[in-house]
Amino acid sequence: MKRKFLALTLIMLITLSLACSLGNLINDGEDSGSTGESAPQGEGRCGNGICGGPENPQNCPEDCPSEAQSGSPSTDDESASGDGVPSTPSSNNTPPLYIGVSVHLEAWKLGNEKLGYEQQVYERYVQNILAYSDLANSYDMPFTWETSNLIDPSAALEPNVLLELYQRGDGIGVHADLGEQTPYPGGEAQFTKDLRILRHRMEDLGIPVTHASGVCSTSDWVTAALDAGFEAVTGTVDYCLKSLPLDQQSAEIQECKGPALCHDPYPGQIPEMLHPWRAADGSSWTTPAEEGLLVFSTAGALPCSAGSGSQPQCDLQIIEEALAARQPGEFHSFFFVWSYGSPLEEELLRNFYEGLQPYIESGDVVWKTMPELIEAYQAFEGSAP
Numbered sequence: 001m002k003r004k005f006l007a008l009t010l011i012m013l014i015t016l017s018l019a020c021s022l023g024n025l026i027n028d029g030e031d032s033g034s035t036g037e038s039a040p041q042g043e044g045r046c047g048n049g050i051c052g053g054p055e056n057p058q059n060c061p062e063d064c065p066s067e068a069q070s071g072s073p074s075t076d077d078e079s080a081s082g083d084g085v086p087s088t089p090s091s092n093n094t095p096p097l098y099i100g101v102s103v104h105l106e107a108w109k110l111g112n113e114k115l116g117y118e119q120q121v122y123e124r125y126v127q128n129i130l131a132y133s134d135l136a137n138s139y140d141m142p143f144t145w146e147t148s149n150l151i152d153p154s155a156a157l158e159p160n161v162l163l164e165l166y167q168r169g170d171g172i173g174v175h176a177d178l179g180e181q182t183p184y185p186g187g188e189a190q191f192t193k194d195l196r197i198l199r200h201r202m203e204d205l206g207i208p209v210t211h212a213s214g215v216c217s218t219s220d221w222v223t224a225a226l227d228a229g230f231e232a233v234t235g236t237v238d239y240c241l242k243s244l245p246l247d248q249q250s251a252e253i254q255e256c257k258g259p260a261l262c263h264d265p266y267p268g269q270i271p272e273m274l275h276p277w278r279a280a281d282g283s284s285w286t287t288p289a290e291e292g293l294l295v296f297s298t299a300g301a302l303p304c305s306a307g308s309g310s311q312p313q314c315d316l317q318i319i320e321e322a323l324a325a326r327q328p329g330e331f332h333s334f335f336f337v338w339s340y341g342s343p344l345e346e347e348l349l350r351n352f353y354e355g356l357q358p359y360i361e362s363g364d365v366v367w368k369t370m371p372e373l374i375e376a377y378q379a380f381e382g383s384a385p
């Protein structure tokens with residue numbers, strides 16, 4: 001019976017090196033307008049599905065349904081239109097918890113342009129990725145995929161999997177995995193340049209990217225990411241504290257020699273981890289600033305495991321805790337990470353998605369890709385007094 005699951009995932013077991021099994025992904029950026037490269041798209045446009053900026057129920061009822069008369073503002077309204085049963089607004093004025101999953105696509109040996117690509121490995125990888133994506137989309141809960149080593153093979157081989165994922169509405173970002181070299185060869189300037197190259201390579205595929213993960217380093221990774229054109233990072237872990245002044249680092253952080261060695265999510269506790277913020281630079285990034293790089297921490301690995309028998313289990317207690325910590329007028333997000341890397345049993349993903357359904361139906365949880373989450377955060381900022 002186990003064999004069925006293995007069919008999907010067998011091959012990956014060969015190659016798993018857990019470069020970053022948990023948190024060091026930085027996802028997602030937003031158009032803060034800091035570079036002037038592109039106009040912000042999220043706010044201010046009536047009809048974009050987001051109630052933000054100057055919009056309100058009077059001047060844009062499309063995006064801002066009045067709370068008194070409509071059930072769930074942004075999710076689909078099947079129940080409202082049909083049989084006269086009023087849909088229940090979730091929890092009066094408690095804002096939703098935005099949830100999503102970032103997948104770090106890494107650690108598969110796909111080859112490169114010089115030495116040649118591993119066509120067969122690529123095909124298996126792609127087949128599995130698309131199968132996971134199909135499953136997620138069958139629940140209307142798409143993943144956010146982040147990678148660097150898949151960019152070139154995706155461009156060179158068929159199918160162009162990253163473009164395919166992007167076109168079906170999945171989230172895409174860069175997983176840089178660059179910060180572990182200290183000092184960075186070539187220094188801060190080279191670090192910035194290498195980050196920018198990753199972003200451009202992705203954009204050469206026709207995929208706009210605004211967020212990255214895996215960029216933390218001892219140098220000023222916040223400025224480097226901003227200068228490289230990213231608007232947001234995601235998946236901050238303890239290693240990211242290495243860019244703070246030495247006297248602000250705990251002994252443990254001072255001694256930490258690499259991202260894999262101090263890899264716990266930062267800030268790591270509820271409620272702090274629920275709130276994104278902006279960081280001015282690497283020496284002060286733990287203190288929220290008016291402007292700067294948007295920082296999303298990670299909720300850690302999916303709260304699911306293979307369980308004792310063959311039946312996978314998901315412990316959604318942490319989601320209950322996050323929901324209970326919500327405050328009116330605040331923004332709450334919770335992004336899980338999975339490194340692929342190692343396969344997940346399809347059953348486990350299904351259990352996770354099934355377990356979330358009641359919260360989604362009540363409106364307490366709203367599913368997001370990271371690009372969507374960034375846009376939601378921008379709208380939230382735009383609407384703040």
Ligand SMILES: [Zn+2]
Pocket residue numbers: 019020024104106175177214
């Ligand atoms: Zn990684």
